[in-house]
Amino acid sequence: MRQTWRWFGPRDLVSVDDMLQAGVEGAVSALHHIPPGQVWATEEIRQRQREIATRRDGSPSGLAWDVVESLPVSEDIKKQTGDWRTHLENYKISLTNLANAGIKTICYNFMPVLDWTRTDLAYRLAHGGTCMRFDVFDFAAFDIFILNRPGAATAFPEGVYEEAERRFRGMNETERQALSGNVVFGLPGAAEHFTLEDVRRHLAEYEAIDADQLRTHLVTFLEEVVPLAERLGVRLCCHPDDPPFPLLGLPRIMSTEGDYERVMRAVDSPANGITLCSGSLGARADNDIPGMMERLGDRVHFLHMRNVKREDDQMPGSFYEAEHLGGDTDMVAFVAAVLKEETRRRAQGRADCSIPFRPDHGQDILDDLNRKAQPGYPAIGRLKGLAELRGIMTALSTASSGSA
Template identity: 75%
Template sequence: MRQTWRWFGPRDLVSVDDMRQAGVEGVVTALHHVPAGAIWTPEEIAKRQRALAAMANGAPSGLAWEVAESLPVSEDVKRQTGDWRTHIANYKTSLRNLAAAGIEVVCYNFMPVLDWTRTDLAWRLPHGGTCMRFDLVDFAAFDIHILKRAGAAEDFPAAVAEEAARRFAAMDEERKRSLARNVAFGLPGAAENLTLEGLRAHLDAYGAISAERLRSHLVAFLEEVVPVAEEAGIRLCCHPDDPPFPLLGLPRIMSTEADYAAIMKAVDSPANGITLCSGSLGARPDNDLPGMMRRLGSRVHFLHLRNVTREGHAVASSFFEDEHLRGGTDMVALIAEVLKEEAHRRKAGRADHSIPMRPDHGQDILDDLKRQAQPGYPAIGRLKGLAELRGIITALSHPQYGIGT
């Protein structure tokens, strides 16, 4: 398994030096400043590569950009509105430019409007650290009483809607504002300036789009870009919905094993693959992560290894970001399946036998609490997670046990 680290660019408070000291082998990053639908130019790609290639003292970092996460798919493409055809053409050009720069793995998602959703970005844990959390009741309070989306109350169980009304009534104005800000953080480019009117406009634009129609739009997108990826030597990998159930009346189409199997069958190419995110998929009780890796592993091109603890048995439930070896996913069993898949690939002579993974998210602990880095991406919390995952990989790969050999 190729150990990588997500980096948000030169403004990231977790530096290139930090990555180097963490002992990672490669970097996952993106051109976050380039709007969705625009071209990632060779000049901008090279600029990012230069930025991560040097440490603060000017010495070579020894690190390279290995995975692009994410090359975003515009809302126009997802809805097939506006300039969506131009955006697809630009996406193809960006893929070619990334390939020319030596980047072979490209992660993307097809979530409408929100890339991810949490109600708390710094939820206090018993040990004094913090983590990200999705509270279904708080989210219902936002949806029904702050956003005031038409029909929102009917989208939640009656008991949840009733508790949301009580909780909203007890909120002061600052809590209402912070809840809205936290939900907005998953809206690309709008975390600092989202208005409720703006969010309502985004939702209205999807008003007539069903899950079936959105899935057909994803297939149409893939039919256009996958041949280019094949030609360029790019492995595309779709990230699952986060969380993996419908929110705000929006369709969700990449939440289960069946969702992935359908898309793999619709556009059957090795270049059309999966980002297996154990945290996103693990927030849903009917997802069997080791089994998914075993059954779909040949198309898994990228791994996000994190864990969540669910607080209910329903598909839509509250959850929080737990330690990497705790939570609902058996991480040892999952890593064992990854190592078996890598062994199969080596025997088959596949050049991509080493699957890139990164320790996804992490709890803010120790000096992370002062650093105030990107929510979910602390230095020490991720390093702790990487060390735990690295220990599992090392143990399972030991010749005495034979997994992955």
């Protein structure tokens, strides 16, 4: 398992030096300043590689850009409207430029409108730290009473509407604005930050697109880009929906093992792969994360290792970002499944026998509380998670080698 770390570029308050001191082996990054649909030029890619390879004092870091997260798929491509064909050709050019720069693992997602959704970016925990949280009642308050989405009032499980209304009535204007900002925050570091009017406009554009249609658009996208990726030696890996259930009336098509099986079969190529995110998928009680690694492991090209604690098992349901060993996913079983897959790959002589992973998200603890880095991406919280995962990796590897 290759240890990596997400870095948002020179403005990231967790620096390359911090990343190096965490002991990681490679970086996960993206060109967030380039809007979706535009070409990632060779010089822009080389510049990011130089930034990752350099410490604050100008000396070499020894780190390389291992994984792209993400090369974004534009909304036009997802909807097959507007300039989607131009954006598709630009995506191919970007893939080619990345491959020529030696970067071969490319994460992307096909979530409509927002890349992830939380209602609280700094939820206070009992130990005094904070984490990100999705509260279904707060989300319903946003959806029904702030966004005023048609049909929202009947879109939630029984009893949610009444509690959502109570919470909305109890919020002052500042609290309502804060909730709205959290919900539409999207991807940290992204070029786009949506207003409510932006969200309403995007939702209207998806009214005629159901899950089957969106899946057809994903398959069309893959049929175009996967043959090129295969020729370039690039591994594409699709990130799951976050959270993995429908929100805002939008279709969700990468939320379960069955969703991934359908897409892997539709475009059957080693270049069409999976970003297995234990946190995103773990927000559903019916997703068996270690089992998914066992059954789909041949196509897993990238791992997000994080844990969430479900507060209920309904969908949509509330959850928060737990400590890496403290949530509902059995991380020991998950790591064991990854190591088993890597052993199988080594026996086959595969070049990708070491699967890159990163400690995804983390709780803000200690000095993280003052650093105010990207939500979900603190220095110490992720370092703690990485240390815990390293411990599992070392214990299981030692046991399997017979030297315990």
